[in-house]
Amino acid sequence: MLNAYAVQNEALVRVETSHEAVPAEVKWVDLLSPQQGEDKALERCLGIEIPTREEMQEIEPSSRLYVDHGVRYMTATTLCNTELGTPKLTQISFVLAPHRLITVRYDTPKPINLFLNRAQKPGSIQGTPEAILTGLLDTIVDRVADILEKVSEEIEQVSTGIFRDGAARRDKTFQDVLRTLGLKGELVSKARESLVSINRLLLFLATEIEGSKVSKDIRTLVKTQSRDVESLMQHCDSLANKITFLLDATLGLIGIEQNNIVKIFAVLSVVFMPPTLVGTIYGMNFKQMPELGWEYGYPMAMMLMLASGVLPYLYFRKKGWL
Numbered sequence: 100m101l102n103a104y105a106v107q108n109e110a111l112v113r114v115e116t117s118h119e120a121v122p123a124e125v126k127w128v129d130l131l132s133p134q135q136g137e138d139k140a141l142e143r144c145l146g147i148e149i150p151t152r153e154e155m156q157e158i159e160p161s162s163r164l165y166v167d168h169g170v171r172y173m174t175a176t177t178l179c180n181t182e183l184g185t186p187k188l189t190q191i192s193f194v195l196a197p198h199r200l201i202t203v204r205y206d207t208p209k210p211i212n213l214f215l216n217r218a219q220k221p222g223s224i225q226g227t228p229e230a231i232l233t234g235l236l237d238t239i240v241d242r243v244a245d246i247l248e249k250v251s252e253e254i255e256q257v258s259t260g261i262f263r264d265g266a267a268r269r270d271k272t273f274q275d276v277l278r279t280l281g282l283k284g285e286l287v288s289k290a291r292e293s294l295v296s297i298n299r300l301l302l303f304l305a306t307e308i309e310g311s312k313v314s315k316d317i318r319t320l321v322k323t324q325s326r327d328v329e330s331l332m333q334h335c336d337s338l339a340n341k342i343t344f345l346l347d348a349t350l351g352l353i354g355i356e357q358n359n360i361v362k363i364f365a366v367l368s369v370v371f372m373p374p375t376l377v378g379t380i381y382g383m384n385f386k387q388m389p390e391l392g393w394e395y396g397y398p399m400a401m402m403l404m405l406a407s408g409v410l411p412y413l414y415f416r417k418k419g420w421l
Contacts (some may be wrong), residue, residue: 100130100131100132100133101116101117101118101128101129101130101131101133101137101141102128102129102131103115103116103121103122103125103127103128103129104125104126104127104129105122105124105125105126106126106224106225106226106231108221108222109221109222109223109224109225109226110218110219110220110221110222110223110224111127111215111218111219111224111231112219118137118140118141118144119140119143119144120144121141121144121145123198125199126198126199126200126226126227126228126231127199127200127201127202127228127231128141128145128199128200128201128202129201129202129204129211130149130201130202130203130204131204131205131207132204132205133149133203138151138203141201145196145199145201147170147194147196147201148167148170149194149201149203150172150174150192150194150203152205154174155174155190155192155203156190157174160299162174163175163296163299163300164299164300164303166307169196169197170194170195170196170197171193171194171195171303171304171307172192172193172194172195173192173193173194173195173300173303173304174190174191174192174193174296174300175190175191175193175236175239175293175296175297175300176188176189176190176292176293176296176297177189177190177191177208177210177239177293177296177297178208178242178243178246178289178290178293179206179207179208179209180206181209181246181286182209186285186286186289187206187289188289188292188293189204189205189206189208190204190205191203191204191208192204193232193235193300195228195229195232195304196228197228198228199228200228200229200231200232202235208239208242209242210235210238210239210241210242211235211238213238213242214234214235214238217234217238218231218234225314225317227313227314227317229308229313229314229317230317232304233317233320233321233324236297236300236301236324237320237324239297240294240297240324240327240328240331243290243293243294243297243331244327244331246286246290247287247290247331247334247335247338250283250286250287250290250338251334251338253279253283254280254283254338254341254342254345257276257279257280257283257345258341258345260276261276261345261348261349261352262348273349273352273353273356276345276349277346277349277350280342280345280346280349281346283338283342284339284342284343284346287335287338287339287342288339290331290335291332291335291336291339294328294331294332294335295332297328298325298328298329298332301321301324301325301328302325304321305318305321305322305325308321366412366415369411369415370408370411370412370415371408373404373407373408373411374404374405374407374408376407377400377403377404377407378400378404381400
């Protein structure tokens, strides 16, 4: 699927086009999940090589960030499907040519639609490929920041639930807490991986446009975005450490509860051991047992068993073991 946009009145305007003929006024070509042959047709039309899906998935920086015949190729990893509860990482390639920006993607991260909604308003964007690129990157970074803010709030709620007063009612079991922390930890890890990729892209872009004809505002914005990304990476590290701490604390509380259960069984064993011993003694089949013929033998045996069970219990309570 091919979407093309021109800039009119400092706003993006969609232009009807095809892979074989792209009008000169088009500033942004967005290629979504190209079918077989569509990327090659666009290459012939624009005279620019389009990265394949396999090339976009390369992990070494030299394959993601490079310049070829004056065209800058940059591939970033972004978060996708976070609002559906099934976050995943997807790649977006930005091909920055002198007169237009080309993006290649196989998913639709939410920042793409957010940027389109904002950039289609008059007076919202400059008419250069660099401005469109920085606008896209700014929206992606803002989206990651919003996700981390939400994760931070949810982790704070989990923390409150873990460390609240033991007499308070618990809304979640420890299994729910562990599951929640695991999912949030995975999301934070994906967010950090995305931020590392975007930070490399911004550093590459800042180096490439330094001393070029790109406006000073764009160069300043790229540097600001790089600082924002570094700050968000530090926030990711802080959240990851807090999640690890909460996981350790939850496992510790699980261990304490298990120990309390084992302790109860151990105390019960000790409490019932003396009565069992008394009952066993008087259950032996010996003929010469004076208490068997005694009128008060049975009540005496019952009182002895009761006392032998109550006294250890009171001793344990006094020691604070119960």
